[in-house]
Amino acid sequence: MAVRTPLKNDSGNLKQMTSTEVNEIVDQVIYQYSINPGVVLEVISSGGSLGTVSDTRLQAGAHSTSATSSPSEATTAEPSVVTTNFSKINETSTTVDAVTDTGTLFPVFLDSSNNIQAMSMQDMLDTFMHPAIDLLVSGSTGTQQGGTYQISNSTSVSGNTLVSSTPVFIDTRADTSLYTAGSIPETQDQPKTITSFYLHKITGSDTSYTLPIYIAGDNNLQEYPETTFETMLQNLIRDVAKNSTNGYSINYTLGGSGNSRGSGLVDTRLDGSGNYQTRFVNANDYRAQEFPNGSASTISTTFLRIAKA
Amino acid sequence: MAVRNIAVTDTLETFRTEFNALAANDMGDIANLSGSISSTNLVDAMNETISIATSTAGFTIEDSTSTTQLIGGGDTFRILGTSNEIEAVVSATDTLTIGLPSVVSVTTSVTSPTLSTGNMSLTNGSITDSSGAISFGDENLTTTGTLNAGAITGTSITGSGATHTLGTIEISGNTIRSTDSTTMIINDNLTVNNSLAAGVTTINPTGANNITSSTGFTLFGSSIVLDTAKTLIFEGATANDFETSLTVTDPTADRTITLPNETGTVITSGSTDAVTEAMMANDAIGSNELKTVVSLIIYNSSGTPLKTIFGAGA
Numbered sequence: 001m002a003v004r005t006p007l008k009n010d011s012g013n014l015k016q017m018t019s020t021e022v023n024e025i026v027d028q029v030i031y032q033y034s035i036n037p038g039v040v041l042e043v044i045s046s047g048g049s050l051g052t053v054s055d056t057r058l059q060a061g062a063h064s065t066s067a068t069s070s071p072s073e074a075t076t077a078e079p080s081v082v083t084t085n086f087s088k089i090n091e092t093s094t095t096v097d098a099v100t101d102t103g104t105l106f107p108v109f110l111d112s113s114n115n116i117q118a119m120s121m122q123d124m125l126d127t128f129m130h131p132a133i134d135l136l137v138s139g140s141t142g143t144q145q146g147g148t149y150q151i152s153n154s155t156s157v158s159g160n161t162l163v164s165s166t167p168v169f170i171d172t173r174a175d176t177s178l179y180t181a182g183s184i185p186e187t188q189d190q191p192k193t194i195t196s197f198y199l200h201k202i203t204g205s206d207t208s209y210t211l212p213i214y215i216a217g218d219n220n221l222q223e224y225p226e227t228t229f230e231t232m233l234q235n236l237i238r239d240v241a242k243n244s245t246n247g248y249s250i251n252y253t254l255g256g257s258g259n260s261r262g263s264g265l266v267d268t269r270l271d272g273s274g275n276y277q278t279r280f281v282n283a284n285d286y287r288a289q290e291f292p293n294g295s296a297s298t299i300s301t302t303f304l305r306i307a308k309a
Numbered sequence: 310m311a312v313r314n315i316a317v318t319d320t321l322e323t324f325r326t327e328f329n330a331l332a333a334n335d336m337g338d339i340a341n342l343s344g345s346i347s348s349t350n351l352v353d354a355m356n357e358t359i360s361i362a363t364s365t366a367g368f369t370i371e372d373s374t375s376t377t378q379l380i381g382g383g384d385t386f387r388i389l390g391t392s393n394e395i396e397a398v399v400s401a402t403d404t405l406t407i408g409l410p411s412v413v414s415v416t417t418s419v420t421s422p423t424l425s426t427g428n429m430s431l432t433n434g435s436i437t438d439s440s441g442a443i444s445f446g447d448e449n450l451t452t453t454g455t456l457n458a459g460a461i462t463g464t465s466i467t468g469s470g471a472t473h474t475l476g477t478i479e480i481s482g483n484t485i486r487s488t489d490s491t492t493m494i495i496n497d498n499l500t501v502n503n504s505l506a507a508g509v510t511t512i513n514p515t516g517a518n519n520i521t522s523s524t525g526f527t528l529f530g531s532s533i534v535l536d537t538a539k540t541l542i543f544e545g546a547t548a549n550d551f552e553t554s555l556t557v558t559d560p561t562a563d564r565t566i567t568l569p570n571e572t573g574t575v576i577t578s579g580s581t582d583a584v585t586e587a588m589m590a591n592d593a594i595g596s597n598e599l600k601t602v603v604s605l606i607i608y609n610s611s612g613t614p615l616k617t618i619f620g621a622g623a
Contacts, residue, residue, distance in 0.1 A: 103609035117608035215607060219615040 004123045006107035006212035007116065009223045016110060017210060022127065024209035027144065029132040029233050034146025034204025038238030039250045040092040041149045043164035043199050048090035050254045053265045053302045055084045058174045058292035061274060063185035070278040071288040079174070079274045079292045082189050086265075088168045089199060089304070091252060096242040099235050106232075107212035108221065118215050125248070128233070129240045133248045136241070137306045139259035146204020149252065150262030151304045153195045160200035167196035169265040169302075174292030176270070181277035184287045194296070197265050199304075251309035258307025265302040270294040321351045595619075 005016045006025070017025075041050070061077030099105075099121075106119040119127065135144045143159065151169075155162055175192035211229055216222040224232075241250040251258070254265070272294020279287040313327045325338075348354040370386070371377040380386050388405060390396035393414035398406040436443055472481040477489045487493050505512040509523045520527055535541060541555040557564075568575075576583050596602045601622030607615045 101610050103611055103613070104615070106610060108607070111608070113606075115604075115606040115608060117612065118610040120610040123610070215609065215615060219607060221607065 001126045002120075002123050003127045004107075004109040004119050006109055006119070006127075007221075008210050008212055014116075014213060014221070017212065021210045023131075024207060025212070025233075026128055026131045026135070027205070027207050028209045028230065029128050029237050030135060030144055030146050031204040031206045032230055032234035033132065033136065033237045033241065034143075034202070036234055036238060037147035037201075038096045038241035038243075039252065040094060041163065041199060041201075041252060042090050042092055043088050043166050043168055044090045045166075046087050048087040048168075050087075050089040050091065050252055050304075052085045052087045053169050053254055053267075054300075055086065055169065055171055055267050056081050056269050056299055057084075057172045057189075057191050058082070058270045058272070058294075059189035059191075060174070060179055060186055060292060061290040062188065063287055063289035066286040066288075067284045068286065070280070070286040073274075073276040073288070073290070076274075076276060076288040076290050079272070079290055080188075081269070082191070084170070084172065086169045088166065089252075089254065094242075096238045097235070098243060099232075099239045104215035104217075104219075107214050107224070116221070124236060125240065129237055130248050132237055133240060133244075133250065133308060137250060137259060137308055139261075141202055141262060143203065143205035143207075145202045148202055148250070148261070148306055149304065150200050150202060151197050151265065152200050152262050153197050155198050157200050159203050161203055163199040163201055165198070168199045169197040171195040171197075171266055171268050173268055173270055173296055176275070176292055179275070179277075179291035181279050181289075184277060184279040184289045186289060186291065194268055195266065197263060200262070247308050249309050251307050253305050253307070255302045256305050256307070258305035260303035260305050262304060265304075267299040267301070268296045269299050271297040325351065 005022065007014045008017050008021065009015075058079045059082045061079050064071035064076045101121040101124075104118050106121070106124050108116045108118050109123070111117045136146075136148050138145060141150050141160075149163070150157075150160065152160070155165060171194040172191040173194050175190050178190040178192075179186045211224045211226060213221050214224050214229075240248055243249065270292045272292060274290030275293035276288065276290050279289075281287060313331065315324050315327055342348070342354055346354050346357055348357045369377050369379045388397040388399075388407070390407075390410070393410055393412050396408055396410050398408070400406065472479060474480070474488065477487050478493075479486050479488050485493065501512070501514065503513070503515065505514075510527060511521050511523075513519055513521065522528075543553045543555070545551070545553060574583075576588075596604065596619035599619055599621045603620055603622040605618040605620065607618070609615055
């Protein structure tokens, strides 16, 4: 590992950057990532590559009828669990081109002999990219995580961009208010939405930084043109995030390892054993049905997680 | 007066000295004896005188070859000269004069420390001296003919007329020239105490400017070499005690320092803030010229050097 200290133009002189200035470049790397991430999540209707999260709820049991008397509770079907699977988060299969070190592509630093040398690819990874990845995959959700994603139960989160108005997960429960004995047989599954969860992309921040020096085409030293430097940073962080083979690619999972991002996808369900109800329609028509009841309980909580891989 | 005693055994010299005090004059100092008497005491001198006196009846003559001839008493002794060589003249009462005739002829040579004459004519045209030198004393030597000489020395050589020629060297007034060449050659050192003008150039050993030219510059047709420890000195705009010398460190091999073909000021190690950017040739400064040089190498990400930058160190 070789963390380098790039050189900058200090009123016409060459000067080593401070650690603060290096960190500002790391922030710029993150910003470049935020405006064009290497790992992109999208919301699709189904079949998302991040897997499935299930929402469960109770539905009323099937009603029972009798011509002589109301069916007993024992013979009346219990409420059952309805499961809805959500596989809506998908990592796009975009191809990110690998960045190749040309020998003079990266900023220069002072070597141990006080000569000037261009940073190598490994130097760039150690100095800028890997610190940027470490910040990107942290559990925070600020601007230093720009370009990564989080889950919120709101469609509007400050500092975030809603990826899709389509929820990636909806927690539903039976709407007990809709079940009435007088309407037996009630539609068994009468859910209500408890919480909808949405995918958001964290917005980065284009903070100021100091452009470093690099070796131009004539082998002279030159301060990077801003566009040139930022394009290089963006290409490289995208490549690392997408293609790293040494543990610094960004990986999203639902319920996997890593830092959780945003709200957990909470599946809640009524925990009652059934609300037995009967209906006398006429002397030859006795009905019974068990409606969902009980208190809401959390069945599972699944987080969107981000990690290095 | 003291008594003078002379013993019979005393010498005549004792006798003389004793009695000299009695006489007004010395009666016989041996030092005053005639040179023709060879004796060294009075007795011997008196004996010698007696011998001469007693032989007047005849005598012998002898020449340089020891040939002798006896001249007896009453004989005539003839002395004859040789024509143009020597003459003898007898005159009263008892004089013989031997001399040279007016015209003297000498077959081989005349040896004489001093020769005085009115006119001297040399038949074979040669005067020599065994010492190799003939001196004319302080007399003027005049000839209307030609004076041929191996060497002429003297404090003053003068001639008549405006032009004088010594061989092919003609001296006319204050002009010396060669009559058969356009080049005068002086094989020895030449010292000129005052200005020497040569064409447009004047060499003035005593003047403030030793070499000047009427053209305003002195053009040397060949290389100028300053001898050991000599320098080229510039007085500058002001004649004072301060000059600038141009010198060299003692060369250990032939060196050439070339001044560029341009107008400007030479920079020295003593110059400060003098070298300008324009004086530096492109791509001329290497890392060795930088003080406490440091290098900055720009590597690519693989560690391959892309560029090396040199600079002066802190």
